[in-house]
Amino acid sequence: MPGQESSSEPQKGLLAGLRVLELGHYVAAPFCARLLGDLGADIIKVEPPSGDPVRQWGKQVDGRSLWWSMHGRNKRCITINLKSPAGCEVLLKLVAECDVVLENFRPGQLEKLGLGPDVLRAINPDLIVAHISGFGQDGPYRDRAAFGVIGEAVGGLRYLTDDPPGTSDRPPVRVGVSIGDSIAGLYAAFGIMTVLWQRDRADGDRRGRTVDVALTESVLSMMEGMLPEYGAFGSIKQPTGGGIATAAPSNAYPTSDDSWVLIAANSAPLFASLASLIGTPELVDDPDYQGNQARVRNAAKLDELIGAWTQLFAVDDLVKKLDEAGIPSTKVYTAADCANDPQYLHRAMVREVDDPALGSVLQAGVVPHIPESPGEVRWTGPDIGQHTAEVLDELLGLDADAVNSLRQEGAL
Amino acid sequence: MPGQESSSEPQKGLLAGLRVLELGHYVAAPFCARLLGDLGADIIKVEPPSGDPVRQWGKQVDGRSLWWSMHGRNKRCITINLKSPAGCEVLLKLVAECDVVLENFRPGQLEKLGLGPDVLRAINPDLIVAHISGFGQDGPYRDRAAFGVIGEAVGGLRYLTDDPPGTSDRPPVRVGVSIGDSIAGLYAAFGIMTVLWQRDRADGDRRGRTVDVALTESVLSMMEGMLPEYGAFGSIKQPTGGGIATAAPSNAYPTSDDSWVLIAANSAPLFASLASLIGTPELVDDPDYQGNQARVRNAAKLDELIGAWTQLFAVDDLVKKLDEAGIPSTKVYTAADCANDPQYLHRAMVREVDDPALGSVLQAGVVPHIPESPGEVRWTGPDIGQHTAEVLDELLGLDADAVNSLRQEGAL
Numbered sequence: 173m174p175g176q177e178s179s180s181e182p183q184k185g186l187l188a189g190l191r192v193l194e195l196g197h198y199v200a201a202p203f204c205a206r207l208l209g210d211l212g213a214d215i216i217k218v219e220p221p222s223g224d225p226v227r228q229w230g231k232q233v234d235g236r237s238l239w240w241s242m243h244g245r246n247k248r249c250i251t252i253n254l255k256s257p258a259g260c261e262v263l264l265k266l267v268a269e270c271d272v273v274l275e276n277f278r279p280g281q282l283e284k285l286g287l288g289p290d291v292l293r294a295i296n297p298d299l300i301v302a303h304i305s306g307f308g309q310d311g312p313y314r315d316r317a318a319f320g321v322i323g324e325a326v327g328g329l330r331y332l333t334d335d336p337p338g339t340s341d342r343p344p345v346r347v348g349v350s351i352g353d354s355i356a357g358l359y360a361a362f363g364i365m366t367v368l369w370q371r372d373r374a375d376g377d378r379r380g381r382t383v384d385v386a387l388t389e390s391v392l393s394m395m396e397g398m399l400p401e402y403g404a405f406g407s408i409k410q411p412t413g414g415g416i417a418t419a420a421p422s423n424a425y426p427t428s429d430d431s432w433v434l435i436a437a438n439s440a441p442l443f444a445s446l447a448s449l450i451g452t453p454e455l456v457d458d459p460d461y462q463g464n465q466a467r468v469r470n471a472a473k474l475d476e477l478i479g480a481w482t483q484l485f486a487v488d489d490l491v492k493k494l495d496e497a498g499i500p501s502t503k504v505y506t507a508a509d510c511a512n513d514p515q516y517l518h519r520a521m522v523r524e525v526d527d528p529a530l531g532s533v534l535q536a537g538v539v540p541h542i543p544e545s546p547g548e549v550r551w552t553g554p555d556i557g558q559h560t561a562e563v564l565d566e567l568l569g570l571d572a573d574a575v576n577s578l579r580q581e582g583a584l
Numbered sequence: 585m586p587g588q589e590s591s592s593e594p595q596k597g598l599l600a601g602l603r604v605l606e607l608g609h610y611v612a613a614p615f616c617a618r619l620l621g622d623l624g625a626d627i628i629k630v631e632p633p634s635g636d637p638v639r640q641w642g643k644q645v646d647g648r649s650l651w652w653s654m655h656g657r658n659k660r661c662i663t664i665n666l667k668s669p670a671g672c673e674v675l676l677k678l679v680a681e682c683d684v685v686l687e688n689f690r691p692g693q694l695e696k697l698g699l700g701p702d703v704l705r706a707i708n709p710d711l712i713v714a715h716i717s718g719f720g721q722d723g724p725y726r727d728r729a730a731f732g733v734i735g736e737a738v739g740g741l742r743y744l745t746d747d748p749p750g751t752s753d754r755p756p757v758r759v760g761v762s763i764g765d766s767i768a769g770l771y772a773a774f775g776i777m778t779v780l781w782q783r784d785r786a787d788g789d790r791r792g793r794t795v796d797v798a799l800t801e802s803v804l805s806m807m808e809g810m811l812p813e814y815g816a817f818g819s820i821k822q823p824t825g826g827g828i829a830t831a832a833p834s835n836a837y838p839t840s841d842d843s844w845v846l847i848a849a850n851s852a853p854l855f856a857s858l859a860s861l862i863g864t865p866e867l868v869d870d871p872d873y874q875g876n877q878a879r880v881r882n883a884a885k886l887d888e889l890i891g892a893w894t895q896l897f898a899v900d901d902l903v904k905k906l907d908e909a910g911i912p913s914t915k916v917y918t919a920a921d922c923a924n925d926p927q928y929l930h931r932a933m934v935r936e937v938d939d940p941a942l943g944s945v946l947q948a949g950v951v952p953h954i955p956e957s958p959g960e961v962r963w964t965g966p967d968i969g970q971h972t973a974e975v976l977d978e979l980l981g982l983d984a985d986a987v988n989s990l991r992q993e994g995a996l
Contacts, residue, residue, distance in 0.1 A: 186778055186779065186782050186793075187778060187781075187782070189785075189787075190781075199808075203806075207774065211778055229809070229830065230808070230809035230813060230830065231809065231813045231816070231817060231819065233816060237809070238809055238812035238813050238815075238816050239808055239809030239812055239813070241812055242809070242811075242812055243808075307927050308927070308931050308953065310930070310931070311926075311927045311930035311931050312926050312927055312930060313926070313927035314927075317848075317912040319834075319848045319912055321828070321834060321846055321848055322846060322848060322912060322913075322914050325836070325846040325914050325915070325916045325917060326914055326917050326921075326922075326925070327917070327922075328917050328918070328919065328921075328922050329759065329760070329761075329763075330836065330844075330846065330916045330917075331760075331844070331916045331917060331918050332759065332760025332761065333745060333757050333758075333759050333760055334757060334760075335754060335757065340754065341838075342747060342752065342754075342825065342826070343825065343826035343835055343836035343837065343838070343844060344826060344836050344844060344916060345745055345746060345747070345757050345823070345825055345826055346745075346824065346825070346826055346827065346828065347741065347744065347745050347759060348741070348743075348744025348745055348746075348821070348823050348824065349741075349744065349806060349807055349808045349810075350808070351741075351763070351806060354806040354808075355767065355770070355806075358767070358770050358771065358774060359770065359951055359952050360952065361774050362619065362770060362773050362774040362777060362952065363952030363954065365774060365777030365778055365780075365781055366598055366599060366623055366777050366952075366954070367598065367954060367957075368777075368781050368785075369599075369602075369777055369780050369781045369784065369785075370598050370599070370957075372781065372784075372785040372786060372788075373601075373780075373781075373784040373785055373786070373788075374784060374785070374786050374788075375601075376784075376785075376786075379956070381598075381954055381955075381956045381957060382954065382955050382956060383952050383953075383954060384952065384953040384954070384955060385951065385952045385953070386931075386933075386951075386953075388927070388928075388933075389928070389931070389933045389948075389949070389951050389953070390951055392922060392928070392933060392934075392948055392951075393933075393948050393949075393951040394761060394763060394766040394767075395761055395919075395922075395948065396611075396642070396651055396655075396761045396762070396766075397641070397642035397643065397649070397650055397651030397654070398761075398919045398922070399654075399919065399922065399923060399934060399946045399947060399948055400650035400651055400653055400654055400945050400946055400947060401642060401643045401650050401651070401919070402919035402920060402922075402923050402946060403650075403923065403936070403944070403945060403946025404643070404645060404650050404942070404945070404946075405643060406920075407643065407919075408918045408919045408920055409760070409918075409919050411757070411760050412758065412760065413754065413755065413757055413758070414754070414755035414756060414757055414758055415758065416733070416758065418641065418642065422731075422733060423755055424737070424742065424755035424756050425755065426753075426755070432742075432743070432755060432756060434733055434734060434737045434742065436729075436731045436733055436734060500729040500731055500734060501734075502734050502737050502738055503737070504737045504742045504743045504756060505737060505738050505739070505740050505742075505743060506740070506743050506820045506821075507740065507807075507810045507811065507813070507814035507819075507820045507821050508814060508818075508820055509740075510738075510739075510740050510804060510807075510810070510811065510814075511811060511814050511815065513738070514723075514724050514725070515719050515720070515723045515724055515725035515726075515800070516800075516801070516804070518722070518723035518724060519720050519722070519723050519798075519801070521798075521800075521801045521804060521805075522804075522811060524815070530816070532815070533812050533815060533816070534811045534812055534814060534815025534816070535811060535812060536801075536804050536805050536807065536811055537801070537805075539771055539797065539798075539801050539802055539804075539805040540771050540772065540774065540775030540778075540795050540796065540797045541720065541795075541796040541797070541798075541801070542775065542778070542779060542793055542794065542795060542796070543793075543794050543796060544791070544793045544794060545779075545782075545793060
């Protein structure tokens, strides 16, 4: 893992030959670009001179965000002041050299800057333009503020992440990360590759297209039978706490050392194994627990029985017992468990990466794994504007004097 | 939205020309294929004569699953008995006609059937093979059982979907859907398109590659600063209930009519607006709430104040008040709210689809939205084996007699 100097290496990897201009900030569009960059695309991230606010998010070392080290990896970071006409001019020249422009401004913001899709395509007719927004590029709510938590709530996810109705006064729970942003970013990456394939394949149509991803819609698309069942019966899918609406027992259970163990024993043979393991084989013949439907009906009572047993053991002992009995289970992993998991380490999905400023940084690996052309962490999140001179020279042929004078007129 | 008869229409759409053989069951691989099929790929779903178990999942009408109507849409469903040598022979002939084989058996299962990647590639050297599994295709845990809930727990998501430590005895909450499966399916769809682009583009390398997606890794990749921060400080990212660790106030608050409203007023001006709206403008000068850091420290107290106010109003009135004050907020949507949302309806992200057996079915639309080549629901989830004769005729030139005799020898 070389450091900053590696950006001048020749491009390689599965997506070598693809160049993406990221006009992104916060989570969604930058996450999308991370996925493409991890697989070898040349990502040019354009920031205002003040930088992407995510550079200050989360825990820091000497003012450097650890999350940014991963979020910004494999990107070339340049600054352009899009409020300056000379800055916009530079941007348009760069657009001519790119396959994709990826952005997550509020809908209409690009147009206000004089950088609407028609302007971009006048310069580069084959250009793919990918938008990520809260609610999409058209429609009555397009202009609404689009924090991730709002997208998740409108997508139906927040309502379902809760205890069953009537069992608790607590508010529904956040997933703990901006999952809606990341899912939207992943959808955008998928969408970009679909339009690229159609544009670039040997008998493709060379047409630049638009990818219009909304946070809300990305989340809604994963809600399984929620809409069809509402449409047919007017029934509203309800949250089920740690359990599953259609199978029992399946839940997280407490241990003697304050961990949780997830147990999924929701088939007849698995339930029989579990009943016998916890010393109550007679449960199998109890009409309250005979068959999955009965177990679902009495899941609360059943969970209590199981939880009373799991609390007798420390998490490692418990998982060992369950493993030996062939019952699907796992510790509910914390950051520490993920960091030390032999499977993640074997697959380099948890890896140490050299960061020139932070030293060694622990990062997630590259998903998806393509064994013949594995993705790489070529470098970690760069400084603001670290690659401005390099990129403007390489793509636009601007020498140091030209870059300096652009800087002095406030364009960069 | 024509019904079953539409499958004989000429293929169109963004991914027309792409053919995917789905050896999938349950959620992850079938979800991946749904995404590709929604954009026009020809999906041939291979099922055992008993069918994919998901056909029985969730609420049903006359024994037909409503979820399946959406999960199986745009696919051609054929049956092959992979335990019969003649069935495997048919499968291999189909592989020769496909771009992608997508599967989510347990690792090693394909090999046991005599259908390992080397066998498939002997027949079709350019073939893309996409695997989805719990833990990946190699490593010490590859053979572990891989329910979705286990993947989410090992990916770090379940631990974070909980109240803050020490504030509740309840187990951490499930997201309410198999989000890990769907995220893995989406990663696989992205991966498939990346290898297709490199294989098929005008100066591409015509090389078939492998896409190896694990549920656990797909989830882990979205955990933001969790790993870098653990690596640097040994600090374990903790759940924060309905709130956000780094910003306040942002939570779901109760209403007088038993709904929840999500309010994200976590900037100085937004907090000032909210404080004034709830009739306590003096909060802005209270040292306990001055600045985001102070508000995060006292988030519980602050949430109580806000919640006491929100409980005075019905959800619609409350959202209107917040809107007028320019404070980002939304009702926490249920299935009914999603189904009737004007933005979703405007963008056809909630749509009525004709199902030959079920009548009209409410379904989620196509994500991502590609305005120049929008995806379509061409038909809903077919019956078991509905397209067997059609596909074997069209791709392999087998007439009705040949298909019947394969059926009689138990190959289909």
